[in-house]
Amino acid sequence: MKVDLFDFVLPPDRIALHPAQPRDTARMLVVDAAGLHDRTVRDLPASLRPGDCLVFNDTRVIPAQLSGTRGAARIAATLHKREGARRWRAFVRGAKRLRNGDAIDFGAGVSAISTARGEDGSWALDFAGDEPVELLLERAGTMPLPPYIAQKRGISARDADDYQTMFANEPGAVAxxxxxxxxxxxxxxxxxxxxxxxxxxxxxxxxxxxxxVKAEDTADHRMHAEWGRIDGATADRLNAVRAGGGRVIAVGTTSLRLLESATGADGTIRPFEGDTAIFITPGYRFRAVDGLMTNFHLPRSTLMMLVSALMGIDRIKAAYAHAIAQEYRFYSYGDASLLIP
Structure with a gap:
């Protein structure tokens, strides 16, 4: 499928640089069988049914953005996946200056050795010392805001709270x-x-x-793996929701992707722990979820493909055109949509 199908033009001033305050006053576009409805997040209880179940991701964002030096060369690293107790895989700006075994000084007593360059250009960084890496990042790292926000206004102290959900409990996310x-x-x-x-x-x-997505066709795009877990008790309760006639509504594409990864062809959600690189595009048959609450996504992105798979390309294009015309705020700090196929 051609990636161009998932493109659209967004005026730059529609990219939200700060979240709504209070958070639940953000706008929410409901897309369902009856059409498009302009609401707010506070209308969510009236937009769902008794017996439905929302599924949240309790990951906690770590300060995964690091800036340092290798000799006289400047190095910027964004951690993206833990590979061991002291090893993280990272995307590195200035990677051409790195060689296997180079020491990078990130300041505040934090340093790492570059090892094992990946096929995608990322590097494995082995952090020195005995302190937990999480403590090192608290000293030397900053919140990894999306580039479309950070490049426009930088990172502020307030982002340490703004870019964390009320459910954040398990440290390890870099978004x-x-x-x-x-x-x-x-x-x-x-x-x-x-x-x-x-x-x-x-x-x-x-x-x-x-x-x-740099490929011209979705078949040529390779997803990065992410680690996830659903325990047995949670899986059992979610299966009971659907057995009782309720709907499972994923809050966020991350929750949806893990739920779909954990669900068999029979529609049963099972315990899951490990990596998933699931890539959902139109034609995918959803097995675990009955709806999705999500923000508005970037053009040509894998998330735009996911919501198109859930709702159909034409309906999503119509919804996004409506959101742009009605001046909804887009991307990570922007407004929400509730998508019910």
Whole structure:
């Protein structure tokens, strides 16, 4: 399938540089069988049914952006996947200056050795010392905001809170599961009062989520693997929701991708722990989810392909055209959509 099918033109001023305050006041475009409906996130309890279940990703974003030197050369690294207790795979700006075995000084007493360059150009970085790498990153790292935000306004101290969901519990992500940024304790209480349950799983989102699709055809694109986990008790409860007539609504494409990775051809969600590189494009048959709450995605991105697979390319193009015309805010800090096939 041609990647051009998933392209659209977005005015640059529609890219949100800060989240809505309070978070649940963001706008929400509901796309369902009845058409398009302009609402806000606070309308979510009335937009779902009693017995439905929202599934959140409880990953926690780590300060995975590092800046350092190798001799006189400047090196910038974005960690994207843990490969061991002290080893992280990283995308490196200035990678042509690196050789196997080079020492990189990131300041604040944090250093790493570059090893094992990957086919995708990434490097494995082995961090020196005995302290947990998470503590080293707290000292030397910054929040890994998406480039379309960081390049426009830089990173502020406030992003340490703004770019973390209320569910963040399991450290390891280098990008936030941004659909869940819209949720507040007040909204969760309103959902519970409306008879809508929730569950959590863990998928450590990698920096590959920001990478553009460079191939001309989806068949030639290679997804980066991300680590995720669904425990047996959670899988059992989600299966019971569907058996009782409720719907499983993924909050974010990361939750959806892990749910689909854990679900067999019979529609049963099973315990899962490991890597997934699932790539969902039109023609995919969904097995685990009945809907998706998500933000508005980049043109030509794998996430644009995913929502097109869920709703159909024509419906998504119509929804995005409506969102642009109605001045919705796009991308990680932007507004939401609720997609019910």
């Amino acid at each position: 936030a599961p941004t659909a869940a940024l819209h949720f507040t304790p007040e909204l969760m209480a309103a959902l519970a009062d409306a008879g809508i349950a929730h569950e959590t799983l863990t998928l450590h989102v990698g920096a590959g989520t920001f990478l553009p």
